[in-house]
Amino acid sequence: MTFGAAKGGPMKHAMAGLLHLAFHPRQERFKAKTENEVVPPTALKKPVLDAKEYGVGKPVEFRWNQLLSFDACVQCGKCEAACPAFASGQPLNPKKLIQDLVTGMVGGSDSQYAGSPTPGIAVGNHSGAPGKPLISQMIEADTIWSCTTCRACVQECPMLIEHVDAIVDMRRNQTLVEDIVPGKGPITLANLRETGSQNGYDIGARYDWSVDLQVQVAQPGRFVDVLLIAGEGAFDMRYQRTLRALAKVLNKAGVDYAVLGSVETDTGDTARRLGDEATFQQCASKLMNTLSQYQFRRIVTADPHVLHSLRNEYRALGGYYEVQHHTAFMAELVANGKLTPKAAAVLADKKITYHDPCYLGRYNGETEAPRKLLKTIGIKVVEMERHGMRARCCGGGGGAPLTDIPGKQRIPDIRIADAKTVGADVVAVGCPQCTAMLEGVVGERPEVLDVAELVAAALE
Ligand code: SF4
Ligand code: SF4
Structure with missing residues (x-):
């Protein structure tokens, strides 16, 4: 029916659109969220590796309802306008990508495409067919590796x-079948498999930053209210300042918490975004096995990528955890009267904007808690034009800093320009990737501080 409609002129979108809604590949989008929902709409679907589900190499390998969904595209260009990779001049245009998938499904060349081209890739040089490989023939590999998985296009x-x-x-097809991952992707994946850390660090050193802060290490058989999971950011000297600030806040509020210590291994989030589902599932089983040996009520993390994996994606593997972002947890402590932070005059006088991490906002719908927390301590947040669910990505997700596909400018430069436009002195953040990306912008720029650092300063 889709192939027939594809040749049927103007009715094709109406027909494909209606059928797409009826058979949407993410039916969970239309259901009310429940506690035990196995695959929330923002979690990637788990392929069955034993059934050789190794991603998509040719158009015919997409599920039929995915193919139908591509045909529903009305070429409005909203995804293109929202895409940070397109804005930075990297070779990715989500609208053109969807149209290329339609062309590949029907067969033919992209020479009829009339919209803005993919940056740096001329129109008319690529063609495809349902049974022909997509990468290189229809779509350049750099296109799929430029994506930060920010979901701005989907939104x-x-x-x-x-x-x-x-x-x-x-x-997934490039990684699991072709074994081709650009840049630092392969070494990162090897590190994850061999060491449980993305950069191959000694995982025993993950909590070295906490030794002077009386942070207890979780013990099997001893229940704690909160298990703090730091993630890879714990090895980064800059992000250690955030984690130290968070530990001071938790200490001040008298929270019963512990860290996992030397047994904490990576969630595998980056492996999954890079298409290495096997390494993701290996990392997830290892961490779930470790977590099963400890007793805790909830997990708190300052890393939205850790949060998303543990809260949403481990469910399909049988891991159900209550996971809170540190900003939501701190907001709860303030609301319960356990903390009474008050921003010093020096902070209250500064223009502060808040940059929403994609994996907290768009992926988990949490945009209010950090703002409410900042407001409670006396900080007035000046909003950037793109904020909340429509915030612009920092460029740090989806393994994009590892594959490092060049463009005309860097995504974090664009985000810092957004902050400068509203005259911000400080960009408040809530993610180790956002911190690293935005602090990596050279030249004069606003200070980048995690919400935990602002709260800790307001307690002094
Ligand atoms: S947002 Fe993009 S994919 Fe969606 S209909 Fe518009 S052009 Fe097509
Ligand atoms: S997820 Fe983000 S970077 Fe990837 S195509 Fe969509 S808007 Fe662009």
Whole structure:
């Protein structure tokens, strides 16, 4: 029916759109969220590796309802306008990508495409067919590796098309079948498999920053209210300042918490975004096995990527955890009267904006708690034009800093320019990747401080 409609002129979008809504590949989008929902709409679907589900190499390998969804595209260009990679001049245009998938499904060349081209890639040089390989023939490999998985395109798309799923499906094929991952991807994946850390660090050193802060290490058989999971950011000297600030806040509020210590291994989030589902599932089983030996009520983390994996993606593997972002947890402590932070005059006088991490906002719907917390301590947040669910990405997700596909400018430069436009002195953040990306911007720029650092300063 889709192939027939594809040749049927103007009715094709109406027909494909209606059928797409009826058979949407993410039916969970239309259901009310429940506690035990196995695959929330923002979690990638788990492929069955034993059944050789190794991603998508040719158009025919997409599920039929994914193919139908591509055909529903009305070429409005909203995804293109929202895409940070496109804005930075990297070779990715989500609208063109979806149209290339439609062309590949029907067969033919992209020479009829009339919209803005993919930056740096001329129109008319690529062609495909349902049974022909997509990468290189229809779509350049750099296109799929430029994506930060920020979901801005998915958020904007009026036809509810799932671009990120399609991109990760193609990455899976490149990683698991072709064994081709650019840049630092391969070494990172090898490190994850061999050491449980993305950079190959000694995982025993993950909590070295906490030794003078009386932070207890979790013990099997001893229940704690909160298990603090630091993630890879714990090895980064800059992010250690955030974690130290958070530990001071928890100490001050008298929270019963512990860290996992030398047994903490990576969630595997980056491996999954890079298409290495095997390494992701290996990392997830290892960490779930470790967590099963400890007793805790909830997990708190300052890393939205850790949060998203543990809260949403481990469910499909049988791991159900209550996970809170540190900003939401601190907001709860303030609301319960356990903390009474008050921003010093020096902070209250500064213009502070808040940059929403994609994996906290768009992926987990949490945009209010950090703002409420900042407001409670006396900080007035000046909003950037793109904020909340429509915030612009920092460029740090999806393994993009590892694959490092060049563009005309860097995504974090664009985000810092957003902050400068509203005259911000400080950009408040809530993610180790955002911190690293935004602090990496050279030249004069606003100070980048985690919300935990602002709260800790307001307690002094
Ligand atoms: S997820 Fe983000 S970077 Fe990737 S195509 Fe969509 S808007 Fe662009
Ligand atoms: S936002 Fe959706 S409908 Fe519009 S061009 Fe992008 S994929 Fe097509």
